[in-house]
Amino acid sequence: MFNLAEDADLTHEQRLLRENVAHFLRHEVAPTVAGYEAKGGFDWSLPGRLREYGYLGGFLTEEEGGFGLSHFDYALLMEEAGYCWHSLRATLNTMNMAALLLASLGTAEQKARYLAPLLAGDLRVWVGITEPDHGSNVAGMETRARRDGDDYVINGTKMWITNGAIAELGILMARVVPEAEGEPAGITAFLVDRGQTSYTARRLETMILRSTVTSELSFVDARVPAGNVLGEVGEGLRSILRGLNFGRLSVAAGAVGAAQAALDLSIEYAKTRRQFGKPIASYQLIQKMVVDMKVRTDAARQLVRRAANALDRGSPGRMECSVAKLYAAQAAHEVADLALQVHGGMGYSKDYPIERIFRDTRGAVIPEGTSEIQTLIIGRDLLGISAFSV
Numbered sequence: 001m002f003n004l005a006e007d008a009d010l011t012h013e014q015r016l017l018r019e020n021v022a023h024f025l026r027h028e029v030a031p032t033v034a035g036y037e038a039k040g041g042f043d044w045s046l047p048g049r050l051r052e053y054g055y056l057g058g059f060l061t062e063e064e065g066g067f068g069l070s071h072f073d074y075a076l077l078m079e080e081a082g083y084c085w086h087s088l089r090a091t092l093n094t095m096n097m098a099a100l101l102l103a104s105l106g107t108a109e110q111k112a113r114y115l116a117p118l119l120a121g122d123l124r125v126w127v128g129i130t131e132p133d134h135g136s137n138v139a140g141m142e143t144r145a146r147r148d149g150d151d152y153v154i155n156g157t158k159m160w161i162t163n164g165a166i167a168e169l170g171i172l173m174a175r176v177v178p179e180a181e182g183e184p185a186g187i188t189a190f191l192v193d194r195g196q197t198s199y200t201a202r203r204l205e206t207m208i209l210r211s212t213v214t215s216e217l218s219f220v221d222a223r224v225p226a227g228n229v230l231g232e233v234g235e236g237l238r239s240i241l242r243g244l245n246f247g248r249l250s251v252a253a254g255a256v257g258a259a260q261a262a263l264d265l266s267i268e269y270a271k272t273r274r275q276f277g278k279p280i281a282s283y284q285l286i287q288k289m290v291v292d293m294k295v296r297t298d299a300a301r302q303l304v305r306r307a308a309n310a311l312d313r314g315s316p317g318r319m320e321c322s323v324a325k326l327y328a329a330q331a332a333h334e335v336a337d338l339a340l341q342v343h344g345g346m347g348y349s350k351d352y353p354i355e356r357i358f359r360d361t362r363g364a365v366i367p368e369g370t371s372e373i374q375t376l377i378i379g380r381d382l383l384g385i386s387a388f389s390v
């Protein structure tokens with residue numbers, strides 16, 4: 001097992017935080033994961049119970065309702081969440097993206113109404129950006145919002161939205177169409193309260209993140225009060241872009257955790273599984289696989305920490321976050337693939353966590369910017385030429 005106490009990069013406080021979180025997740029949560037995954041359910045008491053560790057908006061200031069945690073601290077938390085259960089990390093990530101948007105753009109009234117219960121773990125939330133025809137190309141989104149009296153009228157469809165069908169609150173990105181010349185327009189964030197706005201939601205069955213409710217949301221003349229605009233009209237795309245590096249750090253850190261879990265399980269299995277009269281750990285080919293897993297996991301962790309440090313220094317961290325996300329997401333799935341090989345037939349069994357880790361690590365290369373998009377971002381920074389729209 002990854003020895004928490006020997007992690008020399010951490011301060012005393014960070015080591016304590018990590019040990020406490022790891023203890024809670026591994027004893028209170030890990031034994032329940034298989035049961036929830038089997039029925040596609042989730043333990044909604046968890047976000048509230050994890051709040052005290054900083055998992056819900058812990059990175060916000062104390063005035064905003066957080067604990068002032070650094071990005072480095074947050075990456076540690078997300079690594080532990082990823083070690084335990086990818087659906088938990090993804091759910092916390094969505095809640096934190098929403099918390100970040102509310103804290104930075106919300107009015108005092110919006111914060112009192114939505115941020116406070118969100119940070120208490122009492123409010124489930126979705127963030128809707130992707131559409132059926134616009135995934136990587138966020139700026140092309142077609143969902144429309146037209147002002148009508150005291151409301152905006154929304155028409156369009158959002159796709160692959162985490163927890164969309166069950167959450168009480170959504171943050172919807174839609175393009176405001178001006179009724180008259182000179183009116184404010186452009187991609188805008190709206191607070192969509194399930195109690196106020198009528199829309200249809202359909203759960204999508206996916207290979208990954210089976211305990212999140214991945215959804216398609218359809219808005220047909222759906223009315224959202226104008227007071228639910230979050231930030232300024234036309235400011236939505238900028239706020240999405242501002243939150244992207246934070247999301248990438250979370251996915252990358254979660255991928256490192258999943259890789260570490262796959263490595264730990266493989267070491268344990270290789271030492272106990274016997275073939276040809278000896279533990280399979282004694283065979284050089286098995287040791288090679290375990291060593292490859294270790295090298296990739298350690299390298300990914302260092303890239304994640306470099307990205308977190310860049311954000312903590314106040315740098316935009318775009319290059320560091322993209323490199324970390326690109327490498328860690330791919331490395332985690334390669335590690336999980338090797339882990340499956342070490343486990344032989346047992347690796348495919350739903351009775352064993354490797355099967356879930358293998359599926360969920362495949363997922364990390366798509367959300368928060370696919371591997372191709374991260375490559376284009378890094379290439380643009382290195383070469384000074386954008387290959388996005390050639």
Ligand SMILES: Cc1cc2nc3c(=O)[nH]c(=O)nc-3n(C[C@H](O)[C@H](O)[C@H](O)COP(=O)(O)OP(=O)(O)OC[C@H]3O[C@@H](n4cnc5c(N)ncnc54)[C@H](O)[C@@H]3O)c2cc1C
Pocket residue numbers: 094126127128129130132134135136137159160161162163206208209214363366367368369370371372373376387388389
């Ligand atoms: C389980 C899950 C949960 C999700 N949760 C959310 C959520 O909560 N909210 C939300 O808004 N979205 C969510 N998403 C959507 C996710 O962000 C998108 O799937 C992702 O951005 C990619 O978009 P796409 O699926 O439309 O793929 P596309 O953009 O259609 O890409 C298809 C392929 O083309 C490649 N590609 C695209 N453009 C280029 C280019 N210029 N050059 C080279 N290659 C390119 C991509 O890398 C990919 O390989 C979720 C997705 C999944 C799978």
